[in-house]
Amino acid sequence: MLVMERNTLSExxxxxxxxxxxxxxxxxxxxxxxxxxxxxxxxxxxxxxAQLMNIHPVEVYSVISFYxxxxxxxxxxxxxxxxxxxxxxxxxxxDVKSTVEKELGIKFGETTKDKRITLEFTNCLGMxxxxxxxxxxxxxxxxxxxxxxxxxxxxxx
Amino acid sequence: xxxxxxxxxxRTGPVLFSSYTxxxxxxxxxxxxxxxxxxxxxxxxxxxxxxAGFPTSTKWMLTAASIAEEKFIVCNADEGEPGTFKDxxxxxxxxxxxxEGMVIAGFTIGAKLGLVYLRxxxxxxxxxxxxxxxxxxxxxxxxxxxxxxxxxxFDIEIRLGSGSYVCGEETALIESLEGYRGEPRNRPPxxxxxxxxxxxxxxNNVETLASVPHIIxxxxxxxxxxxxxxxxxxxxxxxxxxxxxxxxxxxxxxxxINELLKIVEAKNTKAVQVGGASGVCLSKSQxxxxxxxxxxxxxxxxxxxxESRNMLKVLKNFMEFxxxxxxxxxxxCRIGNVKxxxxxxxIEKGKFTFSYINKLKDLGRTMQVASKCGLGQSSPNSFxxxxxxxxxxxxxxxxxxx
Numbered sequence: 273m274l275v276m277e278r279n280t281l282s283e284x285x286x287x288x289x290x291x292x293x294x295x296x297x298x299x300x301x302x303x304x305x306x307x308x309x310x311x312x313x314x315x316x317x318x319x320x321x322a323q324l325m326n327i328h329p330v331e332v333y334s335v336i337s338f339y340x341x342x343x344x345x346x347x348x349x350x351x352x353x354x355x356x357x358x359x360x361x362x363x364x365x366x367d368v369k370s371t372v373e374k375e376l377g378i379k380f381g382e383t384t385k386d387k388r389i390t391l392e393f394t395n396c397l398g399m400x401x402x403x404x405x406x407x408x409x410x411x412x413x414x415x416x417x418x419x420x421x422x423x424x425x426x427x428x429x
Numbered sequence: 430x431x432x433x434x435x436x437x438x439x440r441t442g443p444v445l446f447s448s449y450t451x452x453x454x455x456x457x458x459x460x461x462x463x464x465x466x467x468x469x470x471x472x473x474x475x476x477x478x479x480x481a482g483f484p485t486s487t488k489w490m491l492t493a494a495s496i497a498e499e500k501f502i503v504c505n506a507d508e509g510e511p512g513t514f515k516d517x518x519x520x521x522x523x524x525x526x527x528x529e530g531m532v533i534a535g536f537t538i539g540a541k542l543g544l545v546y547l548r549x550x551x552x553x554x555x556x557x558x559x560x561x562x563x564x565x566x567x568x569x570x571x572x573x574x575x576x577x578x579x580x581x582x583f584d585i586e587i588r589l590g591s592g593s594y595v596c597g598e599e600t601a602l603i604e605s606l607e608g609y610r611g612e613p614r615n616r617p618p619x620x621x622x623x624x625x626x627x628x629x630x631x632x633n634n635v636e637t638l639a640s641v642p643h644i645i646x647x648x649x650x651x652x653x654x655x656x657x658x659x660x661x662x663x664x665x666x667x668x669x670x671x672x673x674x675x676x677x678x679x680x681x682x683x684x685x686i687n688e689l690l691k692i693v694e695a696k697n698t699k700a701v702q703v704g705g706a707s708g709v710c711l712s713k714s715q716x717x718x719x720x721x722x723x724x725x726x727x728x729x730x731x732x733x734x735x736e737s738r739n740m741l742k743v744l745k746n747f748m749e750f751x752x753x754x755x756x757x758x759x760x761x762c763r764i765g766n767v768k769x770x771x772x773x774x775x776i777e778k779g780k781f782t783f784s785y786i787n788k789l790k791d792l793g794r795t796m797q798v799a800s801k802c803g804l805g806q807s808s809p810n811s812f813x814x815x816x817x818x819x820x821x822x823x824x825x826x827x828x829x830x831x
Contacts (some may be wrong), residue, residue, distance in 0.1 A: 300608050301588065340591070358732060370536035400513075
């Protein structure tokens with residue numbers, strides 16, 4: 273990582289601590305904010321957070337590894353999460369899955385070469401009455417079918 | 430995205446979806462005073478709507494009676510049970526009920542801050558909920574000296590989860606709010622003594638809190654009119670799966686499974702999973718049973734399967750879910766769920782013995798008593814109920830074992 277990038281990231285984290293506070297109860301919110309912007313929390317970011325909040329870096333890592341929406345490895349610019357729970361499964365999740373994999377040329381759990389999209393499965397999204405459902409970053413897409421999902425994937429940058 | 434962000438009040442129902450004017454509940458609560466609020470709540474018989482069914486008035490009374498510098502009210506909006514989406518509807522279409530329920534709780538127990546723990550998957554509603562809270566502040570339904578009541582200060586903050594099912598367990602939720610891994614604590618002490626930051630804390634489900642303003646304005650006796658003697662009021666059911674009209678329905682407790690299936694126009698129904706992955710799976714012969722704490726208790730998830738569904742596949746989906754979501758803290762849950770899933774894979778391949786399957790059922794019953802929290806205590810429910818209620822189907826199509 274370049275020194276310039278490091279400096280900007282440090283400043284960003286200092287800013288976040290000003291907003292949320294440096295108490296332990298702010299940790300999750302700070303990590304969520306870093307995740308939202310960078311799509312992952314780098315080793316350097318973890319150490320910065322730990323130092324500024326006066327906790328051990330392992331504590332920070334242990335929190336990241338617990339939550340499935342926080343990542344410690346680089347991800348694509350967009351994270352696509354397809355619901356794998358039973359109600360969406362019964363409404364045609366498998367078709368959507370194979371269409372997405374074919375369209376992007378990667379499997380679930382992988383990232384496209386151009387870093388545009390990471391594919392993941394997720395558990396119940398609370399859209400069981402409108403399945404199959406997925407979320408891209410924060411946005412929800414429901415009643416997916418093969419045509420609709422291709423169109424949505426083509427629209428994201 | 431369709432209709433989910435629109436705020437339409439087209440739903441009808443006996444309690445939660447009955448008419449309500451914004452601010453009415455808080456006004457009435459301030460008139461009544463703490464003692465009368467607790468009295469109305471107790472006479473209503475309201476019990477926790479997340480699934481466990483603990484009497485709400487007891488929780489509030491214990492917290493109100495404890496002496497502490499700070500107290501908290503937490504709204505559990507970490508709706509992660511497969512097949513449940515009622516809280517999504519309440520938060521998007523009826524936020525006034527949920528937030529005013531929190532204000533009334535704050536007034537009753539003496540809390541100054543309410544925290545909403547919103548699941549990470551619902552981040553898309555964060556902005557509109559924050560806007561609603563701001564509007565309540567502008568109208569003095571939140572903030573300082575609420576509606577002119579001296580020294581009654583209360584505010585609401587929303588915190589996001591990050592995709593963990595076990596954080597719906599109240600002590601895991603508190604750990605997560607405090608910035609730790611969402612691993613459940615030992616209980617006791619219960620959150621009513623030692624909750625958020627070690628202070629007395631009431632953790633209530635979204636639906637429980639949403640019932641409060643109606644009970645306060647219309648009275649505990651009115652609430653009791655609906656439902657059965659042990660399960661008072663109504664319940665929101667999140668219905669999905671094989672039916673013509675999936676969605677959220679408000680029905681009085683005591684409604685039978687057959688009645689619900691008729692309402693949602695389900696045909697050729699073979700099985701109904703009540704209570705999500707951690708609930709039980711019922712077969713046709715049990716469809717005359719009713720939804721109630723004393724019969725089929727549920728947090729409201731109803732998943733319908735028709736004749737064409739493979740029940741072993743359904744069970745495998747549930748067990749994969751638990752293996753993924755177990756926090757790994759206690760051994761029965763961490764290892765037990767993996768063993769149950771392996772058992773299902775053996776059945777799939779036809780390479781099983783009945784004595785081993787029976788041992789796995791025993792393991793399941795051990796997990797029900799030995800696991801630390803509700804996750805491991807309830808994850809064997811579907812394993813046991815599906816293998817027992819659908820044994821003919823499962824063991825015939827997958828060979829008779831060796």
